[in-house]
Amino acid sequence: xxxxxxxxxxxxxxxxxxxxxxxxxxxxxxxxxxxxxxxxxxxxxxxxxxxxxxxxxxxxxxxxxxxxxxxxxxxxxxxxxxxxxxxxxxxxxxxxxxxxxxxxxxxxxxxxxxxxxxxxxxxxxxxxxxxxxxxxxxxxxxxxxxxxxxxxxxxxxxxxxxxxxxxxxxxxxxxxxxxxxxxxx
Amino acid sequence: xxxxxxxxxxxxxxxxxxxxxxxxxxxxxxxxxxxxxxxxxxxxxxxxxxxxxxxxxxxxxxxxxxxxxxxxxxxxxxxxxxxxxxxxxxxxxxxxxxxxxxxxxxxxxxxxxxxxxxxxxxxxxxxxxxxxxxxxxxxxxxxxxxxxxxxxxxxxxxxxxxxxxxxxxxxxxxxxxxxxxxxxx
Amino acid sequence: xxxxxxxxxxxxxxxxxxxxxxxxxxxxxxxxxxxxxxxxxxxxxxxxxxxxxxxxxxxxxxxxxxxxxxxxxxxxxxxxxxxxxxxxxxxxxxxxxxxxxxxxxxxxxxxxxxxxxxxxxxxxxxxxxxxxxxxxxxxxxxxxxxxxxxxxxxxxxxxxxxxxxxxxxxxxxxxxxxxxxxxxx
Amino acid sequence: xxxxxxxxxxxxxxxxxxxxxxxxxxxxxxxxxxxxxxxxxxxxxxxxxxxxxxxxxxxxxxxxxxxxxxxxxxxxxxxxxxxxxxxxxxxxxxxxxxxxxxxxxxxxxxxxxxxxxxxxxxxxxxxxxxxxxxxxxxxxxxxxxxxxxxxxxxxxxxxxxxxxxxxxxxxxxxxxxxxxxxxxx
DNA sequence: TATGAATGAGGCTTCATTCAT
DNA sequence: GATGAATGAAGCCTCATTCAT
Numbered sequence: 140x141x142x143x144x145x146x147x148x149x150x151x152x153x154x155x156x157x158x159x160x161x162x163x164x165x166x167x168x169x170x171x172x173x174x175x176x177x178x179x180x181x182x183x184x185x186x187x188x189x190x191x192x193x194x195x196x197x198x199x200x201x202x203x204x205x206x207x208x209x210x211x212x213x214x215x216x217x218x219x220x221x222x223x224x225x226x227x228x229x230x231x232x233x234x235x236x237x238x239x240x241x242x243x244x245x246x247x248x249x250x251x252x253x254x255x256x257x258x259x260x261x262x263x264x265x266x267x268x269x270x271x272x273x274x275x276x277x278x279x280x281x282x283x284x285x286x287x288x289x290x291x292x293x294x295x296x297x298x299x300x301x302x303x304x305x306x307x308x309x310x311x312x313x314x315x316x317x318x319x320x321x322x323x324x
Numbered sequence: 325x326x327x328x329x330x331x332x333x334x335x336x337x338x339x340x341x342x343x344x345x346x347x348x349x350x351x352x353x354x355x356x357x358x359x360x361x362x363x364x365x366x367x368x369x370x371x372x373x374x375x376x377x378x379x380x381x382x383x384x385x386x387x388x389x390x391x392x393x394x395x396x397x398x399x400x401x402x403x404x405x406x407x408x409x410x411x412x413x414x415x416x417x418x419x420x421x422x423x424x425x426x427x428x429x430x431x432x433x434x435x436x437x438x439x440x441x442x443x444x445x446x447x448x449x450x451x452x453x454x455x456x457x458x459x460x461x462x463x464x465x466x467x468x469x470x471x472x473x474x475x476x477x478x479x480x481x482x483x484x485x486x487x488x489x490x491x492x493x494x495x496x497x498x499x500x501x502x503x504x505x506x507x508x509x
Numbered sequence: 510x511x512x513x514x515x516x517x518x519x520x521x522x523x524x525x526x527x528x529x530x531x532x533x534x535x536x537x538x539x540x541x542x543x544x545x546x547x548x549x550x551x552x553x554x555x556x557x558x559x560x561x562x563x564x565x566x567x568x569x570x571x572x573x574x575x576x577x578x579x580x581x582x583x584x585x586x587x588x589x590x591x592x593x594x595x596x597x598x599x600x601x602x603x604x605x606x607x608x609x610x611x612x613x614x615x616x617x618x619x620x621x622x623x624x625x626x627x628x629x630x631x632x633x634x635x636x637x638x639x640x641x642x643x644x645x646x647x648x649x650x651x652x653x654x655x656x657x658x659x660x661x662x663x664x665x666x667x668x669x670x671x672x673x674x675x676x677x678x679x680x681x682x683x684x685x686x687x688x689x690x691x692x693x694x
Numbered sequence: 695x696x697x698x699x700x701x702x703x704x705x706x707x708x709x710x711x712x713x714x715x716x717x718x719x720x721x722x723x724x725x726x727x728x729x730x731x732x733x734x735x736x737x738x739x740x741x742x743x744x745x746x747x748x749x750x751x752x753x754x755x756x757x758x759x760x761x762x763x764x765x766x767x768x769x770x771x772x773x774x775x776x777x778x779x780x781x782x783x784x785x786x787x788x789x790x791x792x793x794x795x796x797x798x799x800x801x802x803x804x805x806x807x808x809x810x811x812x813x814x815x816x817x818x819x820x821x822x823x824x825x826x827x828x829x830x831x832x833x834x835x836x837x838x839x840x841x842x843x844x845x846x847x848x849x850x851x852x853x854x855x856x857x858x859x860x861x862x863x864x865x866x867x868x869x870x871x872x873x874x875x876x877x878x879x
Numbered sequence: 880t881a882t883g884a885a886t887g888a889g890g891c892t893t894c895a896t897t898c899a900t
Numbered sequence: 901g902a903t904g905a906a907t908g909a910a911g912c913c914t915c916a917t918t919c920a921t
Contacts, residue, residue, distance in 0.1 A: 159344030162890060173907045278498040282482045289474035297467045313463040321506030347915055358882045529714030532894055543903045648868040652852045659844035667837045683833040691876030717911060728886045
């Protein structure tokens with residue numbers, strides 16, 4: 140319970156102020172616990188952000204891979220996953236920002252980074268399949284993957300600013316169309 | 325001279341360790357000057373990062389807009405500018421990272437952010453022109469713009485990892501093709 | 510049972526790390542009990558060390574005064590007690606170190622210090638007797654006493670490092686001879 | 695200047711309250727400098743005590759070995775050095791207490807301990823010489839050395855309590871006689 | 880211009896102690 | 901008797917900034 144409050148508060152503050160810019164005292168205060176309690180659950184500030192990073196990456200990966208069985212084509216599956224990602228991102232704006240901000244951060248340990256990345260390997264495989272069967276443009280998988288990721292981030296950012304559900308959906312669809320259009324062979 | 329050494333060192337360190345994670349004492353030490361000298365040129369740490377941010381944004385904008393007169397079509401111009409951006413990014417990896425890292429940072433003053441953004445407005449106008457003349461897919465300019473920006477970042481990141489000039493160029497070309505393919509009406 | 514485990518663990522840790530250097534949490538952990546249990550038996554950390562100090566001093570005094578009736582001369586009695594002290598010290602190295610370390614410590618209460626000292630007054634009387642009867646060099650009793658004590662400590666320290674029983678005994682005998690030789694009138 | 699004030703204050707406080715029992719904030723306050731200044735001169739609290747330990751050991755060794763050329767016999771030299779040690783100890787009570795207290799302390803680094811010990815090796819050699827020439831009782835040098843050291847400590851302690859110069863000198867002479875008496879073959 | 884000793888507020892973390900279970 | 905989560909004061913150390921030289 141307290142542990143969860145600390146994690147949730149840390150997420151908000153790290154996103155707003157950065158890692159070094161967020162005193163642990165502020166985290167515990169905002170979480171409504173004492174300084175001691177924070178360090179009871181997390182031995183160091185680094186362990187706190189590592190835990191946070193790992194949890195969020197895992198949660199994102201799970202949200203990504205929900206119900207894709209209906210789509211037959213590789214492109215369909217990819218679009219489905221990307222739509223999942225966008226939907227999750229819109230509903231979890233802080234977590235998305237956090238992931239982007241700390242994706243290359245020296246404050247997150249190498250181990251946490253590796254574990255975080257491992258949950259997304261299945262997407263790389265999927266893109267490989269697409270290239271092999273000829274439906275995806277045959278370019279460097281890393282490049283494709285990287286552009287996909289950053290574009291999804293851009294779509295989420297834009298869509299989040301739009302309150303009207305209809306228009307928001309249009310932004311998402313347009314954005315995904317744009318990326319898929321670029322990817323297709 | 326000392327001022328430039330300080331700026332260059334600050335760039336490296338801010339990128340590696342973040343703003344709050346970089347003591348001014350470390351900057352001055354790495355720059356080979358005394359703590360006092362740093363504060364002679366920049367009244368505060370904030371003024372230092374603001375100066376850095378503004379300089380880099382301006383330099384990037386200038387690099388972007390080099391020699392585009394030959395391209396007749398809007399799409400051609402856009403591609404030209406994007407290629408400029410990628411080329412500059414590959415040659416200035418720290419500056420690119422710095423711009424991405426501090427684009428939404430609370431440590432950079434609002435004024436510096438605004439001044440930085442102003443140098444890139446001409447790109448937005450260009451995209452507008454493309455939509456009006458029917459060569460660009462008629463979707464939200466911000467969305468397009470945002471996807472362009474993040475994709476350029478992705479291309480730079482990938483291309484930087486590739487040492488072989490030929491292969492590197494291929495990555496750049498493939499990446500730009502992918503984005504342009506998605507943008508075209 | 511738990512109380513004894515706590516006392517034994519505290520002895521080891523206080524000797525190794527000092528009083529302030531030993532967290533109560535470490536004591537309870539090493540003793541295999543919870544933090545709460547320690548404070549059930551000892552209201553404060555000070556009460557713990559006071560108890561430890563008093564117990565050890567008493568134990569040492571009892572070991573010292575075992576079976577001395579056979580020795581007729583004062584010098585013989587003194588040597589007997591000193592031998593007892595050395596024997597006990599070799600068998601209880603931690604307790605000896607503890608006593609030396611906390612003999613003048615502000616962490617042990619005045620009351621515990623006084624009680625501890627009281628058990629050894631009979632030795633002072635004995636030295637007085639020796640001087641009166643002319644067998645002991647007539648110098649300040651405190652000086653004699655102090656040199657005796659510190660020398661015993663030195664013998665114990667040296668003898669403890671020697672594993673071979675024969676050699677160890679020689680160190681003890683040589684050491685006691687040396688001191689007795691100096692004391693004799 | 696400030697550095698020296700810090701060292702002097704640390705000496706007093708470490709002796710009175712132990713290492714862990716002395717907050718760095720108290721040291722700087724009593725020394726009349728700010729907390730930052732202490733850490734400007736000594737990177738850590740450990741470096742402070744290490745420096746202190748090394749300085750004092752060296753000073754003691756120098757005081758010990760003053761003017762011994764007149765004494766012809768080994769025993770005479772030893773007594774001369776011991777008298778030097780006692781005299782220095784009486785004039786520097788805090789330093790003596792400090793040396794005794796931290797001689798086996800885990801707070802002083804191994805390196806500092808070794809350096810501290812090295813200054814006194816010449817005394818061991820001297821005792822060796824005495825045994826070889828037959829003037830010193832042929833027992834373990836370490837034992838002799840250890841008893842000498844602890845007895846000197848005891849003499850200093852007792853003598854320091856005596857204000858009257860004549861009586862004080864008598865305590866010192868008696869004490870040294872006692873030890874030399876024990877040591878002689 | 881340049882230096883670096885000095886400052887003191889503030890950051891991370893520890894720890895003796897309590898208390899509900 | 902026993903547990904261990906919770907507390908918050910206090911400890912060590914860092915760091916932006918100043919100022920006399």
